[in-house]
Amino acid sequence: MSLDPELHAHLADLPTIPPLTVETLAQIRPFAAPTIEPLLEGRAVEREELSIDGSDGQVPLTVLRPTGPRPANAPCVYWIHGGGMIMGNRFSEIDIPLEWLDKFGAVVVSVEYRLAPEAQGTAPVDDCYTGLVWIAEHAAELGIDPSLIIVAGVSAGGGLAAGVTLMARDRGTVPIAGQVLIGPMLDHRNSTTSSRQFSGQGVWTREMNEFGWRCLLGGLDDDISPYVSPSLAGDLSALPPTYIDGGSEEVFRDESVDYATRIWAAGGHSDLHIWAGGFHGFDALFPTAALSAAARATRIGWLARLLDAKPA
Template sequence: MPLAREAEAFLKQLAEAGGPALNELSPADARKMTEQMAAFGGDAEPVAGVVDRTVPGPAGKIPVRIYTPAGEGPFPVLLYFHGGGWVLGSPDTVHATCALLANRAGAVVVSVDYRLAPEHKFPAAAEDCYAATVWVAENARTIGGDPRRIAVAGDSAGGNLAAVVSLMARDKGYPDLAYQVLIYPVTDHNFDTPSYRENGNDYFLTTAMMQWFWDHYIRSEADGRDWRASPLQAADVSGLPPAFVITAEYDPLRDEGEAYARKLIEAGSAVTVKRYLGQIHGFCTLLGAMPAGRQALEDAAAHLRLAFAARE
């Protein structure tokens, strides 16, 4: 279908603002630009509690932001990994997204401020996200959570990390995750797909940006083939938690997200994949500019509630 009206307006606003593309900047300057775009995330709805703290990680303390919904716990717990190409972003850039998910899924949301590239190359981000997931499983009750009902979610590079953490948890036998929500995830170090060719220049996320992100994250082509960077390359994706995979019609990452969903289905996982027509990459975190993202997050929350209820 045609590009959604709000996506078209957002792209027009960016074009009129001018300035260099992210991939023309240093990581430090790109991070400043990302902070300046935070207004597009919209205002966060109120939640019963928001607390910043740290949890132990493989290379020191990992900052996390914990959102607690109203009501009586223990609540299920959702770990959320922000996007930004492993180079940009923080819990601040997904604040409204996490608040909405906490309220709609009725879950404690733990937003993880994992180490960023290029200062911390692959697989630092994945190791931090897995460590935070283990901490939640071992300490869920201290944050009002239920250790039997834990899920992971993330957008873009964060969707990549959610997929990778699910694989790591399966391989290590812990924790037993209830669900994974993969929001337009990066799943493969490969720019030769129809969606890259169709959408790689004009729809917010570009091929050049993705190449820039990957170049900062990995050290070599071999890293790019490692399943911890490219979960689509995993030899075995059986035994993984059920999943909801969100893709966007005008996103260069559309095809790799849908390819990963198919791979999970072929391996026997229960997967719902939904392509949001007319939408561009980022629509689930740019809630101030693209309200359609709220509906996608409502859909994700509905799937999470069902998955959590199955473990009560």
């Protein structure tokens, strides 16, 4: 791996992750389920916990908004966490959209979707879509502009964000203003050069990726929904402005490049940033590293331009 030197030094301090199995997954999950309280200390943020009706049980949501008088037209970030479809919770990587709350006064809504292998197939994306529709239906109550809903996620959450955006387009429901896909998990086939290149090395390896997809899909080999594996979508036209980023040293590099390329080919708008020397999730794991700071600043700049372009 040709890693950024600063990130390489940080990576050496991370504990070794054992090969993923059903048994080791049970041991790892508690460490991949953070709490939010430390991030909210000293921050002018109101927090509300909700549970809404889903297609198969309740879907938990956390709503975070700036304290003070509630505006009627704030932007909304719908956050979908990472974790390979098999771990994490709605507070995972939540520091990323909290920066957008600070910068833009955005209301952040984070969803807790069902995890594989306990839930398979379309269950996670269905949960995420349920939350998206609820946001649109309760825009006035949330104090948001329904035309300023941005769907964003990292890793598995990036793939689910892409799936939710496709679903909303195809069903003609929520008018999504933009999608932010950070190191997105888009393609179950693991057939790209980068998916082979990072076999046995990296924060998220080819073998880990295969395990995550196997947990989600079970024994399903065909009839896989593009809402689950968005790279399968035959038509990427009429999507909202899209921001895709990731590292050059990660499994998801080539599927991210392909997804952006196909959006361009369909006449759409996509900003693509592949950060040389970055590994999967580098800016979430080490946000103060120089490359991470550059990636976060560039993402914020794109969001600022997107929001500035919207009519007041």
